[in-house]
Amino acid sequence: MLRVAFHLFHMLKLFLFILLTCWVRSDTEQKCEEFTDLSIHNALAGTDLKVKLLLYTRTNQNCSESLSEYNTTASTYLDVTKKTVFVVHGFRLTGSTPIWLNDIKELLLSLEDVNLIIVDWNRGATTIIYPNAVHNSRGVAEILKKYIDQMLAVGASLDSIYMIGVSLGAHIAGFVGEMYNGKLGRITGLDPAGPLFSGKPPSERLDHTDAQFVDVIHTDMDVFGYRKPLGNIDFYPNGGEDQPGCPQTPFSGSQFVKCDHQRSVLLFLSSLRGSCNITTYPCDSYLDYKNGKCANCEAFQPMPCPVLGYFADKWKNYLIQKDPLETKAYFDTSGQEPFCMYYYFVDFITWNKSIRRGFIRIKITDNAGNTTESKMNSEATTFQQYRQASIFVGFYEDFDKISRISLTYSTRTLIGPKYKLRILRMRLRSITNPARLQMCRYDFVLLENIETTFKPIPCQERDK
Structure with missing residues (x-):
């Protein structure tokens, strides 16, 4: 009888050990916060705004840390002495995770030792009613303002904050920049959203006064993107409308709808890969550029012609002293990576x-x-x-x-x-x-x- 009790005791210990191990593993896995992945069902029902800030650094490149908007000191990996890059997505009609998210994370961290914060507001951006997402964008900006305030309180500098906004996310970055009177280091707008923003005053959209340097890539200005200049320099690949390699008929499915708009992100990613530096040509119009009237880069000496994407800020000191402050730059691309001409x-x-x-x-x-x-x-x-x-x-x-x-x-x-x-x-x-x-x-x-x-x-x- 004692022998049976002894075996039962050890079996109970083994069971408790396995249970504890599974609980610890489950707890560990929960700490690797993932981007909110939703579906078209969520879009049909609508989603209330909820923002997650997912921090990646070179130390935790494969496992994000979820940040609290009220307590930066609780972060294990955030180093406020380094540059902090916020990546803000836009409207999500189907609720799926952006296909470019992992690429931008890996490429940015391989290029520079930064704090990379993915701003996940998929709950709030996922809806079939676009005006609802536009309304929620203000709430996202307010939450980001609270977190940046916390960073500043523990030693961060506005100079070292860089926001990359995609579509509706570009205007969110602009709202945040306006809250800091344009003192953020840099904002990059990737095909800023046009619907419900075109014709609005600077306070209601991205504007060149929202950061020390604002660069914008326009790739779908005739449908989903914003047409007019918004930054210190505005890039118009292939004129800013139809992009080579994108489907020309509705029979191509969703790519027909989103390919031009999404090209701005792919061009930015190409600049991070460094396969080739895409040279652009400041010009008054796409027609003047096509006719070779603006291809003389010697006019900008000692500066070269500006390059597209991540390294566009090399032109910062030149551009912010120009009058007027806005510069339009044109160039053509091929239809696939690395898009060089x-x-x-x-x-x-x-x-x-x-x-x-x-x-x-x-x-x-x-x-x-x-x-x-x-x-x-x-x-x-x-x-x-x-x-x-x-x-x-x-x-x-x-x-x-x-x-x-x-x-x-x-x-x-x-x-x-x-x-x-x-x-x-x-x-x-x-x-x-x-x-x-x-x-x-x-x-x-x-x-x-x-x-x-x-x-x-x-x-x-x-x-x-």
């Missing part, structure tokens, strides 16, 4: 007695036989005798060694005679890499709609 001027001097107008398609081929074609469709070029005409073009690939150039001249008319374009000199010069050898070709004829291919030679000294 490589820019050239192709200069022509012709000797036709009569004026010619038309388009020239340009292809370049490297020594390995790889070929890339110009993708930017500018207006028709006017060719006058002995006057230089320059065409601004972009390619998806950049070749260090160019073995062949192919040109096709066209007036794009369906009827009438075919024309010749008599070229005295053609010159290809890189804008992306201005130190690269300029390539020329002399004295040849282009027949309309017939591709002409030739081997270029280094330009003569007088032609550079």
Whole structure:
């Protein structure tokens, strides 16, 4: 009998040990707070506002710490002596977790040792009634203000606070910045929301006065995004409307709706990856940029042309002293990662007695036989005798060694005679890499709609 009791006693101890272990493991797992993942059912029912602040650092990169808006001293990982980056998402029609969330976390922390705070207001942003989410955005800003106040109380600096806001989140960042009279270090707006914000005064949307430096990327200004400039510098990739690689018909499903709007985030992520620095060109309009009127970066010396994304603040000191303070910058992209374009001027001097107008398609081929074609469709070029005409073009690939150039001249008319374009000199010069050898070709004829291919030679000294 005693022996049976002894075994029962040990079995009870083992059971309690297993129970305790499971309880500890469960408790540990609960500390790794996750972004609130909801569904379309929540959107249909509507959600009340609830904000979670999820802190990631290089020490807890894979396990967020949930912060309290009332007590920063309770945090294990927050270091207020470092830069703090807040990432604020926008309206969530289906309640799902943003697909870019993990990428922005990993890339930011790999690039810089910061406090990264994901602002999870999915409860409040998830609804089919967009005005309700707009209304909740003010509440999110007030909660962020309370937490930042706590950070300031224990030694943080407004200079070191950087807010990245996506869509509706961009205006939330602006509201917070306004509460601090524009003393936040920086705000980046990724395609700030347009509906219910267009035409509003600065106090009711993101504005360049909301931080020491405000940069904005516009990718869907004709549907979900904001059209007019909002920052110290506003970037308009591909003109700010339709983005290459995005579906053109509703048959593509949800991507048809959100692809352009979401491209702003993907372009920002590309700047964090550093695959290529996307150069942009300050200009009055997209048409002027396309026609090559703004491609001279020497005008900004000693500054280079601004780059897109995370490192745009290198232009901060120049931009905040400009009058007016707002600068628009344009550029084109490819349709997929890393979205880079490589820019050239192709200069022509012709000797036709009569004026010619038309388009020239340009292809370049490297020594390995790889070929890339110009993708930017500018207006028709006017060719006058002995006057230089320059065409601004972009390619998806950049070749260090160019073995062949192919040109096709066209007036794009369906009827009438075919024309010749008599070229005295053609010159290809890189804008992306201005130190690269300029390539020329002399004295040849282009027949309309017939591709002409030739081997270029280094330009003569007088032609550079």
